[in-house]
Amino acid sequence: MNAVAAYGLLAHGLIFGALASLLPLGILRPHAALAATTVALLAGIAPVMHAIFGTPSATLLLLALLHLPARPQTPLNYPAALGLLAFASLFYPAALGWGSFDPYALGYQPWALLAALLPVAVALWLRGATLWLAILAVDLAAYASGLFANLWDALFDPLLVFVAACVVAQQHAVRFIAARRR
Structure with a gap:
């Protein structure tokens, strides 16, 4: 796997985690985001997102990271x-x-x-x-x-x-x- 593919998979996993962090879970929100990121990487959601959307921009990745805390x-x-x-x-x-x-x-x-x-x-x-x-x-x-x-x-x-x-x-x-x- 080359660096661009690895970046795309990891970025989409984090983006999926940021998406899960939008759920109204109160103090469990950061834990849900971490769990969703892990599930996205292990269950194949991140590769599917990478196949559909392509490599995400660094801006999108950083906005997702800023949304996780x-x-x-x-x-x-x-x-x-x-x-x-x-x-x-x-x-x-x-x-x-x-x-x-x-x-x-x-x-x-x-x-x-x-x-x-x-x-x-x-x-x-x-x-x-x-x-x-x-x-x-x-x-x-x-x-x-x-x-x-x-x-x-x-x-x-x-x-x-x-x-x-x-x-x-x-x-x-x-x-x-x-x-x-x-």
Whole structure:
């Protein structure tokens, strides 16, 4: 098994554990997450997830890891999720060939992309978004280590976009329910 496959299996096991930690189990939540991670790796759930979704981005893995402790510290809130959805709505159609420019190709020779990420990093630093800045640093380190062939793959993936869509949908559902109760 190569490093990318091992990373994908372990990452999907942890993502499954983070998914299980969403269950309302009170103080047992971290234990359920650990048990779900173990079950995902031993029972074959992680390989199935890896086969369906592919290798998860380092960002998704880090967000899952931040969600595992007893007090989750995930920075994927409504504005961040909405921004990711807006970016993905422009990126994926162009990457799928709906235009003459392929932004995904920039990830193979990422000097322009790295230059574009510099102002993003400065903005994160100025806003005090240290978790997002740390996630970006780990993403870049994962790409530099050779784990990902394309920088875009380290930054985000379709499953992360789906998670962002769920965060946005949850916020809209909460607002809708609150408005109906008035």
